[in-house]
Amino acid sequence: MDTGAEEYAAAAAAMRAKLQELDEVNAQLAAAGGEKAVERHRKRGKLTARERIDLLVDRDAPFLELCPYAAWGSDFPVGASVVGGIGVVSGVECMIVANDPTIAGGTTNPRTLKKQLRLKDIAMENRLPMISLVESGGANLPTQSEVFIPGGATFRHLAEMSKAGIPTISIVFGNSTAGGAYQPGMSDHVVMIEQQSKVFLGGPPLVKAATGEVSDDESLGGAQMHARTSGLADYLARDEQDALRIGRRIVARLNHRKEGPAPGPVAAPLHSGEELLGIVPEDLRIPFDPREVLARVVDGSDFDEFKPLYGSGMVTGWARIHGYPVGIVANSKGVIFSEEAQKVTQFIQIANRQRTPLLFLHNTTGYMVGRKYEEGGIIKHGSMMVNAVSTSTVPHISLLIGASYGAGHYGMCGRAYNPRFLFAWPSAKSAVMGGAQLADVVTSVAKASAEARGLPFDDEKNELRRAAIEKQIEAESLPLFLSGMVYDDGIIDPRDTRTVLGLSLSAIATGPVESDRTYGIFRM
Incomplete structure (x- = not known):
């Protein structure tokens, strides 16, 4: 790749402009509920959601924020009133979900629920201990019709995770009322803060209206009562910092070990990740070589290509990312022909036979149309590829870097095909066509x-x-629209691709990488 070429400079400039747009949205995320709401929160002696996460995770350890742009473009604040992602706590990779009480009291709206369920799915699939930093007023009442019925799944997930041996921890920083009381109620470990945590099914006004009983917050659902009388609280903390310290000690005592493959030696790519900015043209109709991306992402720029002379519109092969082995499927020419579909089908079968996770790099306009191709069996061959993706049981990661249209999005393991993680570059686009x-x-x-x-x-x-x-x-x-719908797990700076993929593969390796494939490789 000629980084001095005019085309490269134009592509890099377009990418930087898109990243600038993201920076403006990131500023909204950092502002949380706004200056006044944050100041009011601090006057109560409380930390913000992001400060709580910073103190919880190990010093200098990365935090991979997930679904940060949920609710973008909707009637709800960007971020969906909750911060979530994967962080290392006492040496253990955990899913951390923190309510943001500076935004509508941390209440759950439809996008909040969608984001929370996605984060719980990731924790379940990858066997990540779940730490909930709870401070929420429960359901956003004006939208209760969209939250109440599906919201029960959040508690069902907690029970399923506990049954599967995945630890669940709730640290309660404020209110956790009504249905929200079941968040700590169904967690394996519960930490409450003196004079701050309030957990009850009905607050004093509701109790008085329903039963005539007069009570106050502390006697009805305070931390002291739950620690000494009800037994709901396992640990009683002095303040927020103490609660986070206790949370870290709980994780340290979990005896939770990774069950997946350990990474091998790590070698940096031979080419600079900075150059990833100029690979994808602003006009996605202009083709680009995905090998240029791989040369700046995989360990040692070392890629063993599979079947390079057959179905050249798809690039398939083997590499390592931060020491983790991975099979790679990447669109090279946009359109997927029968040869490409058959090649990818075979490659997916081999990856399953070898128990190797798969990475899909999207840049496709879909499967080829026309009489010649219909006669040649494009439906049959495209269906084979979709079938292989659907029934593959090794972990998948999808990265949208260019176009991802039509059934090509499905064949490349789009969101509906349950990849463990799905990220997008700012250059990506996805639709029916x-x-x-x-x-x-x-x-x-x-x-x-x-x-x-x-x-x-x-x-x-x-x-x-x-x-x-x-x-x-x-x-x-556009990626922000799709990210707002929680159709991806985040839009990433291309220069962060190697790091994000490495963190994702490490999270995947918390559980075993398995495959139930028992048949030999066959050609079609």
Whole structure:
């Protein structure tokens, strides 16, 4: 790759502009509920959600924040009132989820719930101990119809994790009321803070209205009562720092060990990660070589390509990332033909036979269409690839770096195919098809329908409609829109790719890497 070329400079400039847009959203995340809400929170002697996480994780250890842009573009604050991700606590990789009480009291809205369920899924799939930093007013009442029924899954997950031997820990920093009381109630370990934690099914006003009983917060659900009388609290902390210290000691005593493969020797790539900024053109119709990405991500830039001369529109092969072995499937030419689909199917089977996790690098417009390709069996071969992805049991990671359209998104292990992690670069786009193509299809069908019925057709209005549809689809294809819907686990700076993938593979290795494949490799 010529980093001095004009094309490289243009691509890098476009990527930096997209990263600048992300920085503006990151500033909103850092501001939490706003200056006044944070100041009011601090006057109560409390730490912010991010400060609590900083004190919980090991010093200088990384924290891989997940789904940070949840709720972007919705009626709810970006971040969805909760901060979550993977951090190392007392030497153990844990899933940490912290309510942000500076945003609507940390209440749960529909996007909060969607994010929380995704974080719990990640913890369950990767056998990560779950630490909840609890301070929430429960359900966001105006949206209770969207939260109440599916919200029960959050407590079911806690029970399932405990049954599976995955530790669950709740540190209660404030209110945990009504249904939220079951968060500590269903956790294996519970820490409460003197004169600060409040856990009850019904607060004093509700109890008085329902039973006529007059009580106060402390006697009804305070930390002292739960530590001395009800037994709900396992540990009584003096203050927030003490509660976090106790939480770290709980993790240290879990005797929780990684069950997956240990990483091998680590070698830095031969090429600079800084150069990842200029690989993907702003116009995704312009092809680029995914090997240039791999050369700046995998250990020692060492990649053993599988079947390089057959189905060259897909790049498949073996590498290591931070010492962890991984099989890689990457789109090279955008369109997936029958040869590529068959090649990837075989490669996925081999990866399962070898119990090797798979990494998918997306840049596809989908499977090839046309009479010649239909006759050649593109549906059959594309279905084989989708089938292989669907039934593969080794861990998958997906990274959207360019286009990810149509059934190609499915065949490359999109969100619906349950990858352990799915991240996107700011350059990525994902939809049924590109905006221009989709708009052309819709308006062409409308025109043909009118002509078939002998109705007059206004070409000028149709062109305006086509432009409006294209604009809509382009907006809905952008990574921030999809991240706001919690369709990915985060948008990452390309230069952080190696680190994020390494942290993800390390988290995956908390549990065993297994495969139930018992058949030999067959060719199709």
